Amino acid sequence: MTTAVEQAPAIPRxxxxxxxxxxxxxxxxxxxxxxxxxxxxIWTLPTAGLLxxxxxxxxxxxxxxxxxxxTTSETQGVTRIGTAEAQVEEGGRYFIRGNVFGTDTNKTVxxxxxxxxxxxxxxxxxSVEMTDGGAITVQADGAFEWASxxxxxxxxxxxxxxxxxxxxxxxxxxxxxxxxxxxxxRSFINSFTVTIPATIIPILIAAFAAYALAxxxxxxxxxxxxxxxxLLVVPLQMSLIPLLSLYNDIAKxxxxxxxxxxxxxxxxxxxFGLPLAIYLxxxxxxGLPREIMESARIDGASHFKIFTTMVLPLSFPALAxxxxxxxxxxxxxxxxxxxxxxxxxxxxxxTGKLVSLLGSRGNNWEILTxxxxxxxxxxxxVFFALQRYFVRGLLAGSVK
Amino acid sequence: xxxxxxxxxxxxxGHVQVLKHINLDIVSGEFMVFVGPSGSGKSTLLRTxxxxxxxxxxxxxxxxxxxxxxxxxxxGIAMVFQSYxxxxxxxxxxxxxxxxxxxxxxxxxxxxxVEAAAETLQLSKYLKRxxxxxxxxxxQRVAIGRAIVRDPKVFLFDEPLSNLxxxxxxxxxxxxxxxxxxxSKSTMIYVTHDQVEAMTLADRICVLRDxxxxxxxxxxxxxxxxxxxxxxxxxxxxxMNFFNGAIAGKYGAETLGVRPExxxxxxxxxxWSGKVIHQENLGSDNFIYxxxxxxxxxxxxxxxxxxxxxxxxxxxxxxxxxxYRFDKAGKPIKG
Ligand SMILES: Nc1ncnc2c1ncn2[C@@H]1O[C@H](COP(=O)(O)OP(=O)(O)OP(=O)(O)O)[C@@H](O)[C@H]1O
Ligand SMILES: [Mg+2]
Numbered sequence: 001m002t003t004a005v006e007q008a009p010a011i012p013r014x015x016x017x018x019x020x021x022x023x024x025x026x027x028x029x030x031x032x033x034x035x036x037x038x039x040x041x042i043w044t045l046p047t048a049g050l051l052x053x054x055x056x057x058x059x060x061x062x063x064x065x066x067x068x069x070x071t072t073s074e075t076q077g078v079t080r081i082g083t084a085e086a087q088v089e090e091g092g093r094y095f096i097r098g099n100v101f102g103t104d105t106n107k108t109v110x111x112x113x114x115x116x117x118x119x120x121x122x123x124x125x126x127s128v129e130m131t132d133g134g135a136i137t138v139q140a141d142g143a144f145e146w147a148s149x150x151x152x153x154x155x156x157x158x159x160x161x162x163x164x165x166x167x168x169x170x171x172x173x174x175x176x177x178x179x180x181x182x183x184x185x186r187s188f189i190n191s192f193t194v195t196i197p198a199t200i201i202p203i204l205i206a207a208f209a210a211y212a213l214a215x216x217x218x219x220x221x222x223x224x225x226x227x228x229x230x231l232l233v234v235p236l237q238m239s240l241i242p243l244l245s246l247y248n249d250i251a252k253x254x255x256x257x258x259x260x261x262x263x264x265x266x267x268x269x270x271x272f273g274l275p276l277a278i279y280l281x282x283x284x285x286x287g288l289p290r291e292i293m294e295s296a297r298i299d300g301a302s303h304f305k306i307f308t309t310m311v312l313p314l315s316f317p318a319l320a321x322x323x324x325x326x327x328x329x330x331x332x333x334x335x336x337x338x339x340x341x342x343x344x345x346x347x348x349x350x351t352g353k354l355v356s357l358l359g360s361r362g363n364n365w366e367i368l369t370x371x372x373x374x375x376x377x378x379x380x381x382v383f384f385a386l387q388r389y390f391v392r393g394l395l396a397g398s399v400k
Numbered sequence: 401x402x403x404x405x406x407x408x409x410x411x412x413x414g415h416v417q418v419l420k421h422i423n424l425d426i427v428s429g430e431f432m433v434f435v436g437p438s439g440s441g442k443s444t445l446l447r448t449x450x451x452x453x454x455x456x457x458x459x460x461x462x463x464x465x466x467x468x469x470x471x472x473x474x475x476g477i478a479m480v481f482q483s484y485x486x487x488x489x490x491x492x493x494x495x496x497x498x499x500x501x502x503x504x505x506x507x508x509x510x511x512x513x514v515e516a517a518a519e520t521l522q523l524s525k526y527l528k529r530x531x532x533x534x535x536x537x538x539x540q541r542v543a544i545g546r547a548i549v550r551d552p553k554v555f556l557f558d559e560p561l562s563n564l565x566x567x568x569x570x571x572x573x574x575x576x577x578x579x580x581x582x583x584s585k586s587t588m589i590y591v592t593h594d595q596v597e598a599m600t601l602a603d604r605i606c607v608l609r610d611x612x613x614x615x616x617x618x619x620x621x622x623x624x625x626x627x628x629x630x631x632x633x634x635x636x637x638x639x640m641n642f643f644n645g646a647i648a649g650k651y652g653a654e655t656l657g658v659r660p661e662x663x664x665x666x667x668x669x670x671x672w673s674g675k676v677i678h679q680e681n682l683g684s685d686n687f688i689y690x691x692x693x694x695x696x697x698x699x700x701x702x703x704x705x706x707x708x709x710x711x712x713x714x715x716x717x718x719x720x721x722x723x724y725r726f727d728k729a730g731k732p733i734k735g
Contacts, residue, residue: 291485294452299499299550300473309498313489 047376054369057169061365072165074110076119077101080159081136081144084152094134094148100162101142112138112162119161132158174370182361184371186346187353191378193262194337194349198269198330199323205270206277207319211307213278214286215293225282231275236335243268244339260347264340272336273326284318285311320389328379350375402476402553402587403428403463404449410457411441411448411611418444420611421458426587431580433598434591435634436608442591443482445608446556449589450479462553478547479556482563484539486531492518492542493527499550517545520582521575537568544579555583557590561597569594577601595637599623607631629730632657638687640724641698647672653725653733660687660699662722671717674698676708690714 052066064073079100087094101107113121114128122128127137134148138160146152179185212218213225247264288311296306312319334351341347348356354371361367404426411419418441426432434442447453449460451472459466467475487495493514500510518524521541531539540560547555557576561569577600580588592598598605599619607614607622607630615627619635626632632640640657648656665688667673674692681687684704689697700716708714725733 289483289485291481291483292487294472295479295481295485295546296487296498297452298450298472298477298479299546300502301498305502310487 050369050373050376053365054174054373055170055172056174056366057166057171058174058364058366060166060169061369069170070168072167074163074165075107076161076163078116078119078159078161081146081157083157084154087152089151092149094151096146096152098144099142100138100144100160101164107142107164107166108140109138109142109162109164110140112160114158114160116161120163130158136160138162174366175374178367178370178374182357182367182371183345183348184350184353184357184374187348187350188374190347191331191350194265194269194341195327195330197262197266198273199326201266202270202273202277202326203319203323206274206281206322207312207315208307209274209278210281210285211303211311213282214288215306215311216303228275228278228282232279234275236272240336240339243271247340260340260342260344262341262347265337268336268340269326269330269333273329277322277326280322281315281318284315288314316389320386324383324386327382331375331379402585403461404554404587404589405461405464406449406458407461408458409445409448409455409460411444411453412456418611419448422611422613424606424613424616426589428587429584431588431590431601431603433602433605434589434608435593435595435598435605436614437634438593440608441611442608443558444611446479446558446589446591449554450477450556451475452479476553477556478550478552478554480543480547480558480560482559484531484543484563486539486542486546488531491528491530492523492534492545495531495542496546496549499546513549513551514545517548520548520579521545536564537572540564540568540572541575544576548579548583551586553586555586555588557588559591559593562593569597573597573601595635599635605635607634625732626724627732629655629657629726632724632726638699638701641696643694643698648725651723651725654728655726655730657724657726658718658722660701662719663698663700663716664719665700665702665714666717667715668717671715673713673715676710676712676714678710679708681707688714690716 049066052069053061056066056069060069060073063075077100079102082096082098086098087096089095100109100112109124111120111123112128113119114130115121122138124138124140127135129135130146130148132152132154133150134146134152136144136146138144142164144160179188213221213228247267251258251261251264292310292314293306296310301309332351334349334355337349338352341349343352343356354368354375357367357371404424406422406424406426409419409422409424410417422445434445436442444453448455451467451470455468460468462475487498490498496514496517497510500513505513514527515524518527521544523538523541523545526534526538526542531542534542540563543560560576561572564572573596576590580586580601590597590601602619604616604618605622606616609630615622615631617625622631622635626635629642633642636659638660640659641663643656643658644654648654672692674690676688677691677697678689679686680689681704686702686704686706686708688700688702688708690700692698698716702708727733
């Protein structure tokens with residue numbers, strides 16, 4: 001049995017009442033945009049939070065979240081006034097002066113009182129009678145003055161309670177602290193020492209290999225390409241330990257006392273990075289127009305010349321993307337660095353340092369946030385510096 | 401001096417034989433055009449001459465020296481590719497100067513040569529531009545300029561105009577003809593699909609078919625004395641009409657060929673009748689398509705002022721002595 005279904009009338013896409021920018025907005029596109037927005041938020045919010053937290057005052061960081069960073073927060077405090085020894089005599093009256101905040105200056109007193117139960121009994125600037133005689137005045141900036149006609153004789157200073165407002169305060173103190181005192185600065189340099197050669201060496205080797213595999217004719221070329229693709233899937237963890245013991249044996253053979261050197265990490269990262277590098281670059285280079293190479297050959301260029309003057313400049317997008325991959329991977333790597341460099345303090349990389357900070361100073365948020373941000377700021381810089389090479393249309397005007 | 405001599409040249413890729421025993425002499429200063437249908441091996445022949453493909457049989461001589469194994473850059477040739485193959489990251493000046501730089505010429509010399517070539521090709525204004533910022537015609541001229549600056553003995557062109565629009569094609573064709581006159585000592589070898597390019601540019605045309613040489617000769621020789629059915633059908637536009645069966649039998653041939661320009665509309669004795677199915681009036685000429693029961697319509701060139709109604713009956717007859725007779729093997733019958 002079939003039933004005749006009446007054709008639904010076509011729904012007009014854009015009715016006259018809608019603004020024109022809405023006309024092209026279908027449900028699908030709206031969903032795409034929404035998903036994009038969510039992704040952007042997921043990526044940027046934690047980063048922004050980390051950055052803001054790392055710049056906040058460490059006291060504020062401890063009591064409130066980063067989203068309150070711009071609002072004034074209130075805390076209560078207590079301070080003990082000096083004993084009779086601190087008194088000074090001026091014109092027949094006796095005074096004890098001081099500041100409830102000590103030397104801290106970014107807070108203001110909004111109210112004060114003499115008991116724990118009522119810390120905000122009197123607004124700032126007012127005065128309160130003291131049980132030990134005289135009266136005390138606390139100004140908004142925290143300065144207090146206890147004045148009396150008779151000399152003070154108390155041996156135990158009374159306490160004043162106060163409510164203070166902390167103005168939002170941003171500081172780079174955390175960074176200074178992290179980079180100098182906590183040894184993160186040293187690790188920062190170590191990380192660079194590991195990462196930069198470990199990025200450049202594989203690129204150099206891979207670019208040459210990729211050119212040969214893409215544009216030179218020699219026996220077993222296809223087999224080598226297949227081998228490289230096969231190596232892509234070898235898990236790092238599987239080869240790490242055999243590689244280390246092999247490397248240590250070789251190091252001993254050359255009479256080295258300590259196998260844990262930067263050279264070892266560089267070589268390890270190079271080896272692990274090469275298959276992907278060769279694979280990516282070969283595919284890219286093989287896609288370059290063959291007429292360009294042939295034209296250059298007729299113009300008299302050798303393979304080396306073609307490589308340096310044609311293939312390298314035209315492969316910039318591929319080189320840049322691989323640099324970013326490799327840089328990020330090496331920068332964020334902990335495993336290979338730990339295996340080949342160990343946990344020696346003077347060669348500890350940033351990731352290793354963060355791990356040890358988490359253990360030893362896990363409560364010091366200001367150190368952790370600043371340390372974490374120091375770690376991610378370098379990849380960010382690398383990414384933004386190289387992203388302009390991700391341009392399409394590098395081949396514009398060459399063929400057709 | 402740049403005399404090219406191909407002796408028994410063959411080229412195969414594995415089992416596929418692409419060029420079959422080609423014998424060809426191209427004399428110094430000659431403009432030789434290779435024509436043939438797609439896949440006939442024109443580009444391959446050009447590339448073997450350039451040295452981009454190895455020769456698998458026979459010899460290639462330039463000025464009496466066998467150059468089979470000589471590197472492309474040592475053969476004194478320059479090639480203009482169908483796709484231009486400009487270096488996209490270099491500006492026009494550097495594109496043209498590339499070969500000279502590799503040859504270690506002095507800076508002044510390079511500048512002088514490039515500027516002279518740019519002058520001839522009206523590219524002086526664009527020397528600082530990247531290929532991506534040029535129009536198709538300008539890119540083509542840069543590609544030609546890149547060939548000129550090297551002052552080669554032999555120019556190789558692989559369908560250099562096929563990416564240009566009609567007007568530009570005519571202009572660039574004239575430019576290439578002029579170039580040939582100016583560089584009268586250089587040999588030029590030119591691959592094309594285009595009838596008009598072949599007929600107007602060539603000193604001699606070489607017709608290729610399935611990797612074999614069909615016929616070599618001046619454009620008029622090929623037009624007037626095609627040595628095979630294939631050449632007869634290939635040279636001339638619109639192509640020659642072929643008749644089989646009774647019509648050809650009357651002339652004592654297996655196939656009778658008559659060019660559209662050699663058919664007249666007349667109902668004299670022995671004329672053939674058919675029906676007009678279409679006409680293309682180009683102003684100067686009116687090409688009439690006539691259905692005579694064969695597989696393809698017969699084309700007749702008539703005066704541009706004429707008009708024929710579609711569907712109307714029509715009688716046509718060949719002009720005297722303007723018919724081509726071919727035997728079973730597609731060879732012309734003499735006499
Ligand atoms: N690398 C190759 N391997 C195998 N066969 C090839 C190769 N290159 C070309 N051929 C074959 O050789 C034949 C001739 O190719 P060629 O490019 O010379 O043709 P062409 O005459 O230039 O055609 P077109 O006019 O379409 O450019 C074609 O049949 C092609 O399939
Ligand atoms: Mg071709």
